[in-house]
Amino acid sequence: MTPARMPPDRAAADRVTAGPPPAADARPKRRLHVITWGCQMNVYDSTRMQDVLAPLGYAPVARPEDADMVILNTCHIRENASEKVFSELGRLRPIKQARPDVIFAVAGCVAQAEGREIVARAPFVDIVMGPQTYHRLPEMVARAARAAGAVIETEFPAESKFDHLPDSAAPAISAFLTIQEGCDKFCSFCVVPYTRGAEASRPMPAVLAEARQLVAGGAREIVLLGQNVNAWHGDDGHGHARGLGRLIRELASIPGLLRIRYTTSHPRDMDDDLIAAHRDVPALVPFLHLPVQSGSDRVLAAMNRGHTADHYRRLVERLRGARPDLALSTDIIAGHPGETEADHRATLALILDIGFAQAFSFKYSPRPGTPAAVAPAPVAEVEKDRRLAEIQALLRQQQGDFNRACTGKVVRVLFTGTGRHPGQVAGRSPWLQPVHMTGPASLIGTEAAVRIVEGHPNSLAAEPLPQPEELACA
Ligand code: 5AD
Ligand code: SF4
DSSP states (O other), X not given: OOOOOSSSOHHXXXXXXXXXXXXXXXXXXXXXXXXXXXXXXXXXHHHHHHHHHGGGTEEEOSOGGGOSEEEEEEOOSSTTHHHHHHHHHHHHHHHHHHOTTSEEEEEHHHHXXXXXXXXXXXXXXXXXXXXXXXXXXXXXXXXXXXXXXXXXXXXXXXXXXXXXXXXXXXXXXXXEEEXXXXXXXXXXXXXXXXXXXXXXXXXXXXHHHHHHHHHHXXXXXXXXXXXXXXXXXXXXXXXXXXXXXXXXXXXXXXXXXXXXXXXXOOGGGOOHHHHHHHHHOTTBOSEEEOOOBOSOHHHXXXXXXXXXXXXXXXXXXXXXXXXXXXXXXXXXXXXXXXXXXXXXXXXXXXXXXXXXXEEEEEEOOOOTTSGGGGOSSOOOHHHHHHHHHHHHHHHHHHHHXXXXXXXXXXXXXXXXXXXXXXXXXXXXXXXXXXXXXEOOGGGTTSEEEEEEEEEXXXXXXXXXXXXXXXXXXX
């Protein structure tokens, strides 16, 4: 699963709104501002909404005050998500008061979950749309312009939204490609099966066609997205049922594609072929986000995860057998209802056993409509805080150790942009660590071997390798 592991993400909103303006033509010029919260899936969805609206003449602008349409693309996974939406809408309301023609839309999981409640509490909102409906945005915009009340589209339509969205306009060096949506796992704590609907996979030929297009447009890395991405399955176009391992092998044969990643996975869906792909496909990065949530079998059962802590340990062993330099990332929840001190200790023990290069940890927070929200034996807030702090201290230490261990090593970095300081370029190591280095902008869009000079808690500093002729003189 992929839902929000970032706080409300202004950087993501900037990315979404920073696309190039469309070519000059006779279309009316309209200005669009998209605010994106949450996960990579939401960032991707925002880009797609922008693509869907481009034919209507909408071009991105950086400030909501300058826009003719404002979309708030929300995420429901974290605490108080709905309240954050209402407070953001309160902040935006003066724009509508000053210019009543501006169209306001709320998209994403909060829109799906709250629907009419949004319009009841923020009547100036024109469109409320669930994640499965974005291809119908132009029609909703037209209806909003005519309608007296808000347009609310939160049904899961029988048709697939994959079939309707236009292909991405301006692919990035690292491009997202949604291949799967929804989830049937029904973990006790999670809203995704209710907000994103049942699992659906995009057909292999469509995925491969879009991947080729992304690479032709300059993408060097493709990040395969899905709430439960390794549940992806599909017909290969020749009548054979395939899983994610096969899809990755097919993608790896696209010339010019240097890196493949996928996120987010479920331990139950790591099949033999996918594990073998980690051994066989060099372009598949040696990094895997594999949420475990807890290290206690009691809690894992209460969470309806369908696996034990030892199953996870064995799985990681097999993955590392296939790809010895594999680094892992995970999600952990502290204080699920019923979690005891012994369960918490079991989680710390699992973290110590695995050794994560990166992780996201959350204090359990009840989501209305989920089984855990009404489960007995809730854990006291203060206790959840303490457990989360212990978990985070351990994870921080592991991440720091992992980064420091890179010092002095030569690693390949895919450079994707400029760094924070003048003259810097920035990119990612194969293990997803952000890397910055003083170097020429011509490196952007390429993968280059560099030497890591320092491992920081959250990033790596690098220097260019000496040129071959310098080496010869040495
Ligand atoms: N409380 C706390 N964390 C949650 N997550 C999902 N739902 C909840 C919740 N109700 C976390 C899980 C998931 C990540 C994206 O968010 O760890 O993997
Ligand atoms: Fe991930 Fe479980 Fe939520 Fe599905 S129900 S998205 S597997 S946490």
